[in-house]
Amino acid sequence: MGFENFGTVSFTTEAKTADFINYLESGKVMATRCKQCGTTYFPPKADCPDCLSSEVEWFEVGGKGELRSYTKVNYGPTGFEADAPYTLALGEFDGVQILARLSRDIEEKDIKVGMSLTVSPVKLPENRLAYEFKRA
Amino acid sequence: MAEVAIVGAGQTAFSRQCGVNIRELSFEAFKEAMEGLDITAEDIDASIICSAPEYDKQRSPAGLISEYLGLTPKPAFYVETVCSSSSTGLRVAWSMITAGLHKTVAVIGFQKMSELSSREAAERMGRGGDIIWESPFGLTMPAGYALYARAHMAKYGTTEEHLAKVRVKNSHYGASNPKATYRKELGLEDIMNSEVITSPLKKFDCCANADGASCTIVARGDVARGACKIPIWIIGLGAATDTMSMAGRESLTGLRCAQEAARQAYKMAGIGPQDIDVAEVHDCFTVSEILAYEDLGFAKPGEGVGLIEDKQTYVDGKMPVNVDGGLLSKGHPIGATGGSQLRTIVRQLRREATEAQVKEPEVGLVHNIGGIGQYGNVTILRR
Numbered sequence: 001m002g003f004e005n006f007g008t009v010s011f012t013t014e015a016k017t018a019d020f021i022n023y024l025e026s027g028k029v030m031a032t033r034c035k036q037c038g039t040t041y042f043p044p045k046a047d048c049p050d051c052l053s054s055e056v057e058w059f060e061v062g063g064k065g066e067l068r069s070y071t072k073v074n075y076g077p078t079g080f081e082a083d084a085p086y087t088l089a090l091g092e093f094d095g096v097q098i099l100a101r102l103s104r105d106i107e108e109k110d111i112k113v114g115m116s117l118t119v120s121p122v123k124l125p126e127n128r129l130a131y132e133f134k135r136a
Numbered sequence: 137m138a139e140v141a142i143v144g145a146g147q148t149a150f151s152r153q154c155g156v157n158i159r160e161l162s163f164e165a166f167k168e169a170m171e172g173l174d175i176t177a178e179d180i181d182a183s184i185i186c187s188a189p190e191y192d193k194q195r196s197p198a199g200l201i202s203e204y205l206g207l208t209p210k211p212a213f214y215v216e217t218v219c220s221s222s223s224t225g226l227r228v229a230w231s232m233i234t235a236g237l238h239k240t241v242a243v244i245g246f247q248k249m250s251e252l253s254s255r256e257a258a259e260r261m262g263r264g265g266d267i268i269w270e271s272p273f274g275l276t277m278p279a280g281y282a283l284y285a286r287a288h289m290a291k292y293g294t295t296e297e298h299l300a301k302v303r304v305k306n307s308h309y310g311a312s313n314p315k316a317t318y319r320k321e322l323g324l325e326d327i328m329n330s331e332v333i334t335s336p337l338k339k340f341d342c343c344a345n346a347d348g349a350s351c352t353i354v355a356r357g358d359v360a361r362g363a364c365k366i367p368i369w370i371i372g373l374g375a376a377t378d379t380m381s382m383a384g385r386e387s388l389t390g391l392r393c394a395q396e397a398a399r400q401a402y403k404m405a406g407i408g409p410q411d412i413d414v415a416e417v418h419d420c421f422t423v424s425e426i427l428a429y430e431d432l433g434f435a436k437p438g439e440g441v442g443l444i445e446d447k448q449t450y451v452d453g454k455m456p457v458n459v460d461g462g463l464l465s466k467g468h469p470i471g472a473t474g475g476s477q478l479r480t481i482v483r484q485l486r487r488e489a490t491e492a493q494v495k496e497p498e499v500g501l502v503h504n505i506g507g508i509g510q511y512g513n514v515t516i517l518r519r
Contacts, residue, residue: 003272071335074331088273
């Protein structure tokens with residue numbers, strides 16, 4: 001089990017970070033931290049290039065984050081046509097940033113750079129899985 | 137350090153559908169670059185072929201194009217930094233000449249985007265990001281720049297009208313560029329009323345996919361002096377990267393790869409932004425030109441819109457930018473774009489840009505960005 005069911009369209013499967021998907025299925029969005037130097041990684045890395053170490057640990061990206069920017073995509077590329085319009089956003093959480101979609105529960109007029117967010121797993125059609133931002 | 141110059145610069149007309157194959161397209165650019173030079177194909181020691189992969193069925197296009205241009209058995213290879221591939225090619229050519237490996241090198245950029253539908257091309261470009269962590273959300277190239285646009289607006293009060301004014305300018309110059317895909321002048325209303333592609337960017341905030349090729353002939357100083365009347369000297373080169381993922385970006389109000397590339401290029405040339413007489417910047421979107429004004433030091437952070445508001449980037453302004461119409465008018469055949477920008481600056485410095493000639497420029501700059509700010513390249517040229 002890897003990334004084959006991640007997002008609307010996945011382009012690759014195998015990864016040392018495949019545990020991310022197991023955590024996501026159990027309701028958690030996780031990042032990695034190098035056990036030697038403490039550097040945190042999102043997107044999660046299985047390897048720390050500074051320490052040349054593959055001893056990393058998972059930690060949950062919990063709590064409130066902040067919306068850094070967003071865009072409502074009206075024109076989806078191949079494979080995403082049915083999703084459009086969707087709103088992509090960059091959120092900043094404690095020590096990491098995440099690109100994801102904003103929940104459709106948030107109305108466009110209520111979206112503001114700087115607003116508080118949480119990030120959580122979301123089920124997509126056909127047993128696919130991703131994470132999304134919700135209003136905190 | 138050896139002197140290195142551009143002796144010839146050519147491009148095809150950029151168009152929605154060229155109707156020829158990539159070798160024939162490359163020949164047209166090569167022909168324009170070589171015409172009038174006192175060297176022939178035999179004098180070219182190596183060729184660097186630049187494009188973004190997965191648009192053509194042809195694998196390893198370097199050998200193919202090298203053969204068609206009569207450059208076999210000279211060495212040929214492929215370089216790629218998506219939209220800045222041919223600026224990277226120029227950097228490699230400069231390095232090989234400076235190292236003493238070759239005297240004269242051809243840098244050929246090409247892209248035939250009409251091989252794919254617009255949605256398919258958008259999907260390819262989306263995979264120019266992080267395909268595990270970000271492409272599965274439907275990230276596209278315009279969406280990435282839209283994130284920068286929204287952040288710039290939130291921090292500095294930049295408006296959609298400010299962005300539209302960049303297109304007004306570039307469409308004005310594009311209208312008189314025979315090589316441009318779009319040759320129609322657009323008014324502010326045309327742009328403001330065009331459909332929203334990815335907010336806040338509208339249709340006319342975006343450049344178009346295009347077919348095209350470019351060619352830059354680069355030579356060692358002694359060869360350059362004998363090969364052409366006015367060698368255009370490469371006096372500054374800068375190159376840098378930023379993270380592939382959007383999640384890794386520290387700033388969303390400027391491109392760090394461009395800021396760093398500019399710093400290197402100015403340092404190598406021993407000059408500053410105030411010494412640039414004419415510039416070509418990577419306006420894949422209107423917001424990209426505003427970011428470029430600031431990243432290159434033409435304006436302070438947050439003050440880039442002042443340059444377009446005051447028309448200072450028009451041909452008779454303090455800092456003329458994209459007076460060939462830019463990517464917004466010319467279209468953006470990915471691998472060919474850097475070479476097209478270089479060609480414009482070469483023509484400007486040779487004072488051959490009859491459509492829109494800046495008054496007696498001595499020093500010009502090219503800013504060419506790959507992807508959503510993943511690869512930054514700045515080149516400074518002097519007459």
